[in-house]
Amino acid sequence: MKNLTKKIVVFFTAIFLSISLGSVSFADGHGKKILFSIKGPGSGNPFWASVTKGAEEEAKKLGVKLILIAPPQEGDVQAQINQVEDQLAKGVDALALAPGDPNAFAPIVDDAIKSGVPVVFVDTKGINEGVTFIGTNNMNGAELAAKFICDKTPKGSDVAILTGIESQSTALLRRDGAIKGFKNCGLNIVATQTAEWDTAKGRSVTESIILKNPNIKAIFASNDNMGLGAMQALKDADMNDVVVVGFDATPDAATSILKGEMTATIAQFSYNMGAYGVKYALELANGGSIDINIDTGTQLVTKANANDFK
Structure with a gap:
């Protein structure tokens, strides 16, 4: 009889544990499908590669079915x-x-929400009211870059800004943050031009800027791709003393800084954007509530700490 009682206890304990574990798994993400749409492919772009990695690893941890999509190239909005x-x-x-x-x-976001699909914005803030933004405080990050340039450059010096795709709030906020920072310390902005986040365009736009402004002392590039392109144009023109600060802290930028080429960059934690995007989208899918702004952080990267970002 004792053995039978033990067997019954073990049987019902196993059922209880199975139900409990099943409910925990469901709460974490079992059976949930999270669609994650990024602006460009991870291949060839360390920023989006890092976002992708963060999203995939968080989805695996939470038991979420992740559907991650990207257009063939950044800027292909219709795709x-x-x-x-x-x-x-x-x-x-x-x-x-x-x-x-x-x-x-x-x-599209409005229609998704009306149909019961919660939405979070990642990296770039949308215009829809009440939708959480997960990403960098881009204006503060650009001001941090501008302050660093101010400290490295004599007052009244000529400086330029390379902006991203100007239909994107990310590009506009970084541009405005840099302008604010440069004006606060008395630097002379001689050019503010888009290079659309692209290395080759960063190079060609910089070539045009330095041709018209040979006394330029510093360039703020709104991402590292453009910063690396600007650096190449400056090297070709034998203008190796120009301060170049990027944004993203990609491995290529960190390597350039360690070589004494680019001067600095602003780290934004793209891995966190991917991970938090999945985490907080799931929180909403499970009926929870989240903050309207979730800052993933920024940090100045110079030769002193660039090894941490290689």
Whole structure:
């Protein structure tokens, strides 16, 4: 009889544990489909590669089915829109979105929310009211870069700004932060031009800027791709004393800084953007509530700490 009692206790304990573990798994993400749309492919772009890695590892940890999509190239907004609409039509539980064009995506986001699909913005803030933004405080990061340049450059010096795709809030905030920082310390902004986040365009735009402004002392590039392009143009022109500060702290930028080429960059923690995008999209899918702004952080990277970002 004692053995029978023990067997019954063990049997019901096993059932209880099975139910408990099953409910924990479901709460964590079991059965949930999270759509994560980024602005560009990870291949060839360390920033998006890091976002992707963060999203994939967090999804695995939480037991989420992750559907991660990207257009063939950054800036192909229509392709990104088509991808998102296609996946939403198939059915997902939440959407983490880095919008290539916040205005173009606004009605899609509204429709998703109306249909019961919660949305979070990642990296680039959208224009929809009440939707959480997960990413860098881009204006503060650019001001940090500008302050560093101010400390390295005599008052009244000529400086330039390379901006990203100007339909994106990320690009505008970094531009405005740099302008504010430069004006505060009395530097003379001789050019503010887009190079659309691209290395080759960063090089060609810088070539044009330095041709017209040979006395330029510093360039703030709104991402490292453009900063590396600017650095190449300056090397070609034998202008090796110009201060160049980027944004992203990619491994290539860190290597350039350690070589004494680029001067500095601003780290934004792209891995966290991917991980937090999945984490907080799941939180909403499970009926929870989250803060309206989730800052993933920034840090100045110079030769002193660039090894940490290689």
